[in-house]
Amino acid sequence: xxxxxxxxxxxxxxxxxxxxxxxxxxxxxxxxxxxxxxxxxxxxxxxxxxxxxxxxxxxxxxxxxxxxxxxxxxxxxxxxxxxxxxxxxxxxxxxxxxxxxxxxxxxxxxxxxxxxxxxxxxxxxxxxxxxxxxxxxxxxxxxxxxxxxxxxxxxxxxxxxxxxxxxxxxxxxxxxxxxxxxxxxxxxxxxxxxxxxxxxxxxxxxxxxxxxxxxxxxxxxxxxxxxxxxxxxxxxxxxxxxxxxxxxxxxxxxxxxxxxxxxxxxxxxxxxxxxxxxxxxxxxxxx
Numbered sequence: 001x002x003x004x005x006x007x008x009x010x011x012x013x014x015x016x017x018x019x020x021x022x023x024x025x026x027x028x029x030x031x032x033x034x035x036x037x038x039x040x041x042x043x044x045x046x047x048x049x050x051x052x053x054x055x056x057x058x059x060x061x062x063x064x065x066x067x068x069x070x071x072x073x074x075x076x077x078x079x080x081x082x083x084x085x086x087x088x089x090x091x092x093x094x095x096x097x098x099x100x101x102x103x104x105x106x107x108x109x110x111x112x113x114x115x116x117x118x119x120x121x122x123x124x125x126x127x128x129x130x131x132x133x134x135x136x137x138x139x140x141x142x143x144x145x146x147x148x149x150x151x152x153x154x155x156x157x158x159x160x161x162x163x164x165x166x167x168x169x170x171x172x173x174x175x176x177x178x179x180x181x182x183x184x185x186x187x188x189x190x191x192x193x194x195x196x197x198x199x200x201x202x203x204x205x206x207x208x209x210x211x212x213x214x215x216x217x218x219x220x221x222x223x224x225x226x227x228x229x230x231x232x233x234x235x236x237x238x239x240x241x242x243x244x245x246x247x248x249x250x251x252x253x254x255x256x257x258x259x260x261x262x263x264x265x266x267x268x269x270x271x272x273x274x275x276x277x278x279x280x281x282x283x284x285x286x287x
Contacts, residue, residue: 053219058198
C-alpha cells in the first residue's frame with residue numbers, strides 16, 4: 001500500500017538524491033569566535049579560519065529540502081557531525097542516499113565532501129510521523145545575564161537554564177542569510193517564504209554566546225527535530241539548558257538542549273547541540 005506522501009513510490013533503499021554543490025563561504029570572519037579567523041585558527045592546527053558548522057549544516061539540508069519540501073520543516077529530523085572543517089572557497093558536495101523506507105517514513109544517510117573528496121561531515125535525515133511535542137516546562141524563559149561570565153567548567157555547570165533570546169525574523173535579514181550561504185531555493189523567498197532550518201540552528205550558537213564569554217570554540221554536532229514551520233514576521237523565542245560537560249582528547253565539551261518557540265507556545269525546533277568550548281592548541285598535552 002502506498003504510504004502517505006507517496007514515499008513507497010517516490011523513494012527506494014539505496015537511491016541517491018541529486019547532489020548539491022556550493023562554494024563554501026566563511027561569513028563569520030568578523031565574529032567574536034576567532035576560530036573563524038585565519039591567524040587564530042592556525043594556532044589550533046587548522047589551515048585557516050573555519051567555515052561555521054551551522055553553515056555546513058545548512059548546505060547539507062539542501063538535498064533534503066529539494067526532495068521533501070516544507071513537510072520536512074513541519075516534522076522532519078536531521079543529525080550532523082562535523083569531522084573536518086570546510087574553508088573559504090572550498091567546493092562542497094552534499095550527498096543524500098535513501099537508507100530506509102518503511103511505511104510512511106523515509107530515512108537518508110548524508111555526507112558533505114570537499115573538492116579533494118574528503119568527507120568533512122556526516123549525518124542522517126528523516127521524515128515520518130510528527131515527533132512528540134517537547135515539554136515547554138523544561139525550557140522556561142529566563143533573562144540573559146547582566147554580565148556574562150568568562151567560560152569555564154564552573155561557569156557552565158552553574159548555568160543550567162540559559163538566558164533566552166527573542167527576535168522577529170525579518171525578510172531582509174533572511175535574504176542576507178540566504179546570500180551568505182548561497183542558497184537560491186525558491187521556498188525561502190516571497191510572500192509564502194519558510195524560514196530555513198539552517199537559519200534557525202544558528203540560534204543554538206547565539207544562545208551560548210549570549211550567556212558566557214567564549215574563547216575560540218567549535219560546533220561539533222547537532223541533532224535537530226522540526227515541529228512546525230516558522231515564517232518571516234513571526235516572533236521567536238530561543239530557550240535552552242546545559243545538559244552535560246565532559247573532556248575528550250584535551251578538548252572540553254558542552255552539550256546543551258535548545259527549543260525555538262513561535263509566539264508563546266508553538267514549538268518550531270528542538271536542537272541537541274555539542275560544542276568544544278575549550279579547544280586544545282597545537283602542542284598542548286592530550287590525544
